[in-house]
Amino acid sequence: MVTSVPILMDTRPSAPSTAPAAGKPTVRPPAVGASAVASPAALNLPAATTLIDIEQVDFFYGATQALADINLKIDDRKVTAFIGPSGCGKSTLLRCLNRMNDLIEGARVSRGTIRIRGVEIYQPDVDVIELRKRVGMVFQKSNPFPKSIYENITYGLRLQGRSDKSDLDAVVEKSLRGAALWDEVKDRLDTSGLGLSGGQQQRLCIARAIAVEPEVILMDEPCSALDPVATAKVEELIQTLRENYTIVIVTHNMQQAARCSDKTAFFYMGRLIEYADTRNIFTNPANPQTEAYVSGRFG
Numbered sequence: 001m002v003t004s005v006p007i008l009m010d011t012r013p014s015a016p017s018t019a020p021a022a023g024k025p026t027v028r029p030p031a032v033g034a035s036a037v038a039s040p041a042a043l044n045l046p047a048a049t050t051l052i053d054i055e056q057v058d059f060f061y062g063a064t065q066a067l068a069d070i071n072l073k074i075d076d077r078k079v080t081a082f083i084g085p086s087g088c089g090k091s092t093l094l095r096c097l098n099r100m101n102d103l104i105e106g107a108r109v110s111r112g113t114i115r116i117r118g119v120e121i122y123q124p125d126v127d128v129i130e131l132r133k134r135v136g137m138v139f140q141k142s143n144p145f146p147k148s149i150y151e152n153i154t155y156g157l158r159l160q161g162r163s164d165k166s167d168l169d170a171v172v173e174k175s176l177r178g179a180a181l182w183d184e185v186k187d188r189l190d191t192s193g194l195g196l197s198g199g200q201q202q203r204l205c206i207a208r209a210i211a212v213e214p215e216v217i218l219m220d221e222p223c224s225a226l227d228p229v230a231t232a233k234v235e236e237l238i239q240t241l242r243e244n245y246t247i248v249i250v251t252h253n254m255q256q257a258a259r260c261s262d263k264t265a266f267f268y269m270g271r272l273i274e275y276a277d278t279r280n281i282f283t284n285p286a287n288p289q290t291e292a293y294v295s296g297r298f299g
């Protein structure tokens, strides 16, 4: 059994106190010798802001507890990786973030709060459809609709009542470009999405997710069914998407977490064991269980 440990550490960039803090007036540093101040790059590091704030969350499937006392702040426009052995609750927590668990009978957040930009998403007046538009999801197994590539992308927009051809055309191109797929499919937009390779299908699903302009993209082991070349393409894509979206990715692949993410959360048996900058998790973890997992000694 895992004991509860203090998990959240302050991982803000350790810029000098003279660096501008969000919402505070800039304080000019006193004129000092160059050697006394950090590099300009360090001074200019923007402080990450929290987009998703998870506090004291417990989660049950019927009588079985799947998450216990989860506290986690997810940064805006960064990539956060969830890692940990199978069954530790990664997918459950991911699905909590856009209330996909609502669709599972007997599943519930029994304690705690989840706020996205300060809005508590489990309040009864929250529009769940709107929430899922803002918090899109890409699954382990790519799941294009049995429709044309074009219709896969426009499906969500049509549900919103958008039908203007030039509007839809523009979104299709923008989304496919955003998912690094445009050049490969622009001449066959009216052919079935199911005719694409596995890697292309997964990028089609990413294009479909970004077509409705979400703020957050949740990815649950998006590469686990892909070959190394297709995986590399999706990883490259994640690096581009991070400029405009907040990404939370569940992965079994340690190298992938290390390559793709800014911060990493390690889970074990329904608890968050450690959360820190990815570099620290992989090179200098604070918790012996994290160390054992990232070095491949279990899981």
Ligand SMILES: Nc1ncnc2c1ncn2[C@@H]1O[C@H](COP(=O)(O)OP(=O)(O)O)[C@@H](O)[C@H]1O
Binding pocket: 061, 064, 066, 084, 085, 086, 087, 088, 089, 090, 091, 092, 093, 104
């Ligand atoms: N739909 C479900 N109904 C009941 N139990 C579930 C369901 N989905 C997951 N669980 C259980 O919740 C725990 C966490 O599962 P999951 O979040 O899928 O873990 P992970 O993604 O880390 O492999 C596991 O014990 C799993 O068996």
Ligand SMILES: [Mg+2]
Binding pocket: 090, 091, 092, 220, 250
């Ligand atoms: Mg899972």
